[in-house]
Amino acid sequence: xxxxxxxxxxxxxxxxxxxxxxxxxxxxxxxxxxxxxxxxxxxxxxxxxxxxxxxxxxxxxxxxxxxxxxxxxxxxxxxxxxxxxxxxxxxxxxxxxxxxxxxxxxxx
Amino acid sequence: xxxxxxxxxxxxxxxxxxxxxxxxxxxxxxxxxxxxxxxxxxxxxxxxxxxxxxxxxxxxxxxxxxxxxxxxxxxxxxxxxxxxxxxxxxxxxxxxxxxxxxxxxxxxxxxxxxxxxxxxxxxxxxxxxxxxxxxxxxxxxxxxxxxxxxxxxxxxxxxxxxxxxxxxxxxxxxxxxxxxxxxxxxxxxxxxxxxxxxxxxxxxxxxxxxxxxxxxxxxxxxxxxxxxxxxxxxxxxxxxxxxxxxxxxxxxxxxxxxxxxxxxxxxxxxxxxxxxxxxxxxxxxxxxxxxxxxxxxxxxxxxxxxxxxxxxxxxxxxxxxxxxxxxxxxxxxxxxxxxxxxx
Numbered sequence: 001x002x003x004x005x006x007x008x009x010x011x012x013x014x015x016x017x018x019x020x021x022x023x024x025x026x027x028x029x030x031x032x033x034x035x036x037x038x039x040x041x042x043x044x045x046x047x048x049x050x051x052x053x054x055x056x057x058x059x060x061x062x063x064x065x066x067x068x069x070x071x072x073x074x075x076x077x078x079x080x081x082x083x084x085x086x087x088x089x090x091x092x093x094x095x096x097x098x099x100x101x102x103x104x105x106x107x108x
Numbered sequence: 109x110x111x112x113x114x115x116x117x118x119x120x121x122x123x124x125x126x127x128x129x130x131x132x133x134x135x136x137x138x139x140x141x142x143x144x145x146x147x148x149x150x151x152x153x154x155x156x157x158x159x160x161x162x163x164x165x166x167x168x169x170x171x172x173x174x175x176x177x178x179x180x181x182x183x184x185x186x187x188x189x190x191x192x193x194x195x196x197x198x199x200x201x202x203x204x205x206x207x208x209x210x211x212x213x214x215x216x217x218x219x220x221x222x223x224x225x226x227x228x229x230x231x232x233x234x235x236x237x238x239x240x241x242x243x244x245x246x247x248x249x250x251x252x253x254x255x256x257x258x259x260x261x262x263x264x265x266x267x268x269x270x271x272x273x274x275x276x277x278x279x280x281x282x283x284x285x286x287x288x289x290x291x292x293x294x295x296x297x298x299x300x301x302x303x304x305x306x307x308x309x310x311x312x313x314x315x316x317x318x319x320x321x322x323x324x325x326x327x328x329x330x331x332x333x334x335x336x337x338x339x340x341x342x343x344x345x346x347x348x349x350x351x352x353x354x355x356x357x358x359x360x361x362x363x364x365x366x367x368x369x370x371x372x373x374x375x376x377x378x379x380x381x382x383x384x385x386x387x388x389x390x391x392x393x394x395x396x397x398x399x400x401x402x403x404x405x406x407x408x409x410x411x412x413x414x415x416x417x418x419x420x421x422x423x424x425x426x427x428x429x430x431x432x433x434x435x436x437x438x439x440x441x442x443x444x445x446x447x448x449x450x451x
Contacts, residue, residue: 008226015223019239022216026246029206029213033253036202040260041195043267060185060360061266064367067374068259074381075252079206082249085242086213093220093235 012097020090026083033076040072048072112182112271115278119179122285126172133165171289174345178281181356185274185363196264203257210250217243251322252381258326259370266367269302269333273359276301277352284340284348295348296341301359304366306331308373329369 040048042065046055051069059065137158217239224236280297287295306329338355342348 011223011226013223015220018216018219018223022213022220025209025212025216029209032202032205032209036199036206036256039195039199039202041192043192058184060270060364061263061367063364064259064263064266064371067371067378068256068263070378071252071256071259071374071381074378075249075256078245078249078252078381082213082242082245085245086216089239089242 009097009100012093012100016090016093016097018090019086019093023083023085023087023090026079026086030076030079030083033072033079037072037076040068042069112275112278115275115282116179116182118282119175119182123172123175123179126168126175129168130165130172133161133168136161137165171345174285174349177349178285178352181353182274182278182281185270185277185356185360192267193264196260196267200257200260203253203260206253207250207257210246210253213246214243217246248381252377254322255326255374255377258323259374261323262326262330262370263367266304266330266363266370269304270359270363273301273363277356277359280340281348281352284342284352285345288343288345288348294341294343296339298337298339300335301338301355302333303336303358303362304331305334306366306369308369326370326373329373330366 037048042048042051043059043061044057046057046065048069051066052073056062220239221236224232224239227235276299280299284295284297308329340348340351340355342351
């Protein structure tokens with residue numbers, strides 16, 4: 001084993017940092033989606049959560065209202081999932097970078 | 109409280125008044141009360157005969173049934189008592205901030221891709237493929253947010269139109285019944301109902317990635333608002349109801365059909381959203397893998413010959429999330445490499 005052993009890990013570090021920041025941005029968006037969801041009201045005063053739990057009423061727009069409730073709930077769940085995944089990806093890359101650095105004998 | 113509620117209250121008050129008239133007539137006929145003095149009638153004693161009172165009671169009963177049917181029919185048109193349009197405006201304003209900030213997230217992906225561009229090997233390819241999947245997820249999420257905003261906009265339009273129709277029907281039926289009762293003449297009212305004439309959506313439209321196409325698609329499904337002229341003309345309240353009943357049914361069915369068209373459009377999409385959401389991006393990071401195990405490819409521990417991504421994913425959780433390598437003693441790999449370097 002000779003020269004060329006020390007590798008440039010700055011790309012990995014930058015990528016990890018970017019993904020962690022992306023996770024924070026996505027979490028901010030998740031908060032906005034949650035605020036949207038809590039504002040939604042339906043024609044008989046029913047809330048979104050009450051509708052998801054199965055509030056029944058023979059109103060003309062009830063089927064559409066149930067779809068809206070499911071759609072908003074799914075968008076929020078996905079947004080939270082995205083934030084979690086980005087945060088994990090960023091942390092994982094930073095740890096991989098550390099692992100490489102140790103194996104490579106780098107001090108930094 | 110709008111005019112619709114006032115008309116309903118008016119109808120209910122008339123219903124109670126007619127019930128009271130029937131009650132008073134019944135008391136007179138069964139001689140439970142003194143000689144009749146029925147409010148609003150007065151007049152000669154000849155009018156207060158038993159036959160007169162009986163006819164009055166029968167007439168009041170028929171009108172009472174008409175008024176009650178009108179009251180309940182109007183209740184079928186739409187639910188009231190909430191501030192749906194205002195609430196939807198607030199909800200969409202919150203969603204608008206998501207649309208503004210999604211580019212920030214995509215920008216971070218671009219930075220990450222640049223950082224990883226020199227990374228080669230099986231592990232690197234695995235990581236890059238997973239990041240690509242996640243970027244697709246972000247793109248789909250952007251589309252779903254656009255859909256949610258679009259459907260909220262259409263929902264608000266449907267609610268407003270439903271409320272407008274209900275108010276128009278309430279106003280005109282109370283006018284017609286009042287004219288028929290008080291003026292004892294033929295009641296004639298003319299008004300406009302708003303109907304939607306959309307088309308059933310297609311699967312292709314649902315999966316479009318173009319936000320503008322998405323919104324236009326939703327509008328086409330709900331349909332443009334058509335104004336239809338309606339006339340109610342009759343003397344007898346029961347004849348008025350024969351015209352009124354189908355009008356209420358038409359307004360209600362049209363609104364429900366528009367709402368159902370829009371709801372059915374999303375059936376497949378909601379399933380797609382749920383399935384993609386369950387697709388794991390990283391596997392369980394709590395799995396144990398001894399980084400010192402013989403299977404670990406320490407000899408090729410360089411960027412170009414990275415081990416399998418899943419092994420890395422497991423291994424990273426063994427590392428502290430904070431603190432640099434300078435605080436740790438040299439591990440066996442680094443020690444071995446130190447020895448090689450010295451050799």
